[in-house]
Amino acid sequence: MDLLQLRYFQVVARYEHISRAAEELRVAQPSLSRAVARLEAELGAPLFDRRGRRIRLNQYGVTFLRHVERTLSELDDGRRALLDARDQVLGRVSVAAETLLTISQMLGGFRAAHPRAEVRLRQSTAEEMERQLRAREVDFCIASQPLTGPDLHVVELAREEVLLAVPCGHRLADRESVTIPEIAEEPFVTTRPGSWPRALLERLFASEGLTPVLSCEGDEPGATGDLISAGLGIGLVPAMSRRVGPRAPVAAVRLDAPDCHRVLTLVWNEDAYVSAAALKFREFVTGRPFMPHGLPDPPERQQA
Template sequence: MDLLKLKYFYTVAKYENVSSASKELLISQSALSKAIRTLEDELRMDLFYRSGKRISLNKNGEFLFTRVKQIFKELQYLEKALIEHREEDNGSLSIITTLPYIFTNLVDSFMEKYPNIHYQQVSLSKENLYNFIENGRYDICISASEFTHPNIKWIPLFEEEIFLTVPSTFPISNFNEIDLQHFKDTPFIGLSTNYSYRQFTDSLCLRYNFVPKYRVEVEEATTILQLIKNGKGVSFTPHTAIDLSEEKLKHLRIKNGPFTRKIGLLQHNNTYQAKIINKFIEHCHAYFKDIIKVQSK
């Protein structure tokens, strides 16, 4: 029994499909099937139930897969640790997020300290989140939604206020606080309903018996602010997305009740945590701590 045969078994067991496994391993299906049969002969036990082209792990296979999975996880950790040891502050950092403003500011300030890191922003889709939680595929997740799962840890960072943004020419823009009910007939501009931020703000509005009337729904957050400046409607803007130097917009506090969202990190419990990941987490804590200091002044 050698490591290569175990890798072949592990990949077939992971997919429970020889065709998918052969594509990942870049070998023919016949060669892969033969290698699995050889492994079974060496172990003197079958590892799969076979029904035509369909296969699934039997009890022997499940027993072996549990232990082989741990072996390859440790090998993956070793490989990452060796790369990290060799390259020190080089390497890569993949971050899942749907918070473009926060991601831009965090990475921009972190790059000043670690300019040689390769950064990758990954969209927070259901598929990518699943790969992160179940397989530890990406390094870290920045989210405005708290997730509970035994594989991950939620690290709260910041609770930010959400404002109602209106054109500076809007009659009520002279007020610092507003009641949402005054805007029941006002056209709103926002992200489409498949975005978590839109779903979140809609749920907050329902809490205060208010339903925004959306005139425009878009896919890009930057489009929203431009349309508001042009006087086409109003929208909800999180504190971290506010540009105080923009004179054509006014951001009004909502007095109906707490209109806030929590931002945090999702960290995987069962994957190798490279030094750069821990440094980025420390940077996030410091970044939001500075924001809190500014707000409290």
């Protein structure tokens, strides 16, 4: 058993698909299949259930994967610690967020304060964040949805009301507030399943026994305002946020619905290696008020 076999197994277990794993690893599918088969033979137990071309991680594979991820994570932590000590620099900090606009100004401020720190940024769903923290692929997540798991530490950064954004001239543009039933037939601009705006939208409608009508689904919550301004529908936007660059003309209306807010949290794995850069980043983020950067003006109606 060698490290290459373990890393191959880890990626195959993640995808449960040989060809996708081979593509990420940049190896031939037959070579990858043989490596996994040799590992199973050495362990004396199958790690996957095979049905034709489909494979599924079985109970033995699930058990072994937990230990493999822990082992590889420890080795990666050791490598990072050695590089930090050798190079005598702050090291690297890796951050995941659901929308990059949320943390753009904050990251810029951190880089200005600590130019010797290397910053890596990923855009991830809440589900991906939990896996990335467990696998130590990121040091921190800035999340708008609860992340759960052993050894995860959570610090609340900001709590903000979520408003309904509508195009200027829309029938609701001059309203102070609206209820969910009043917008049940309106087309919504939102994000794909797994992101916080979509989760909140579906929860608000489900509480009224309704299902939202979707006109547009995207990957970047920060683009919602532009799409609403273009007349593609209405949508949910955080109240305290500000957009970068030219403002899109939209009107913001309060939603008469319980618990209509977003909570931003900083989450990290307490059991993972922490570089000097990561420590400085945590101090930087938690030691000052957090002002997200996105859309729109709080909370009065705006003309941008």
